[in-house]
Amino acid sequence: MNCVEFEIRLAKLKSGENPGDEFIKHRNQCAKCTKLANEVEGLFQLIEVDASKTVSPFLSTRIMAALDKKAMEVHISIQKAWQIAAVSLALIAGFNLALFMDYRQSPTDADSVLSEYFFAGNAGMEIENNWLKLSTDED
Amino acid sequence: MTENTNAIIVEKVKQGDKEAYRHLVMRYQQKVFQTCIGFLQNEADAEDLTQEIFIKAYQKIESFRFQSAFSTWLYRISVNTCVNFLRKQKVKRLLFMDSGNQSKELKGVSEPADYSIEREEQRRMLRTALKELTTMQRKVFVLSQYHDLSNKETAEVLEISEKAVESLLFRARMKLQKAVKERMTND
Incomplete structure (x- = not known):
């Protein structure tokens, strides 16, 4: 086994697996490969240490509390959405009602003509009457 | 806890029984946490992300159709969430030249x-x-x-x-x- 073959075998080696006689023989003969194998073993030991870290005992409580908070947020946002919808609807309804009332109260075309004529006539009549009155007084 | 038990619990959760979800959290939190540690190399971030993963899984549980084991589905969410987290972190660092996370990362998992x-x-x-x-x-x-x-x-x-x-x-x-x-x- 040469160094390249050793490295390939090392990369394929599973935890606890027997690497084989040739691998062990090369490891004992080649100082560079021995160091490499030791360093790699050290790295996998480090990974094992990290992987064995236990999760905080309070994490599940934290998760359930976060879920409750999320549910509450959703509830509040639904409530807010309903409030906004209700206010918007009220405003639209009020606006439409105002338009409708205005329409109901506004005079028809015939009314407008009549009232304009009446007021215009009245004004004229008033001036005329006053003038007549004045001229009567002068007499 | 077998897959059958998981299926019963998942059904309960789907019907709105939030407390039933606690059993799934207790069962899988350690495994999900290990995945996060592997990706983030940081205990505090790993815990936060574990929490995020379980919230995401709860929100998506309606889409779980029992086509695979619940654990497989959960681990898939975990891996994808971790990868997305790393991507976001990378972008954040690039955009803001944020060294805060790096120093935190160097500190790593708490040592003896x-x-x-x-x-x-x-x-x-x-x-x-x-x-x-x-x-x-x-x-x-x-x-x-x-x-x-x-x-x-x-x-x-x-x-x-x-x-x-x-x-x-x-x-x-x-x-x-x-x-x-x-x-x-x-x-």
């Missing part, structure tokens, strides 16, 4: 008081080597080494073949060895 400089150097090298891996290589490496899943289970989680898992794991380990060799040459 007598840890040596050698150990810290090893940890730094491990992080550097992990960063060199492609996303798929890293996914396979973490599931296999940190999560201790078999090649078959890893293949199921990642929806790839067992052969692909073997190949990705081999390449990941070769890259790791390359990093070790480079360090040996520098020494």
Whole structure:
């Protein structure tokens, strides 16, 4: 086994697996490969240490509390959405009602003509009457 | 807890029984946490992300159709969430030149008081080597080494073949060895 073959075998080696006689023989003969194998073993030991870290005992409580908070947020946002919808609807309804009332109260075309004529006539009549009155007084 | 029990609990959760979800959290939090540690190399971030993963799984549980084991589905969410988190972190660093997370990352998983400089150097090298891996290589490496899943289970989680898992794991380990060799040459 040469160094390249050793490295390939090392990369394929599973935890606890027997690497084989040739691998062990090369490891004992080649100082560079021995160091490499030791360093790699050290790295996998480090990974094992990290992987064995236990999760905080309070994490599940934290998760359930976060879920409750999320549910509450959703509830509040639904409530807010309903409030906004209700206010918007009220405003639209009020606006439409105002338009409708205005329409109901506004005079028809015939009314407008009549009232304009009446007021215009009245004004004229008033001036005329006053003038007549004045001229009567002068007499 | 068997898959049958899981299925009953998942059904309960789907019907709105939030307390039933606690059983699933208790059952899988350690495994999900290990995955997060493997990706983030930081205990505090790993815990936060574990929480996020369980919230995400709860919100998506309606879409779980029992086509795979619940654990497979959950681990898939975990891996994808971790990868997305790392991507976001990378973008954030690039955009804001944020060194805060880096220093936090260097601190890493809490060590016993007598840890040596050698150990810290090893940890730094491990992080550097992990960063060199492609996303798929890293996914396979973490599931296999940190999560201790078999090649078959890893293949199921990642929806790839067992052969692909073997190949990705081999390449990941070769890259790791390359990093070790480079360090040996520098020494």
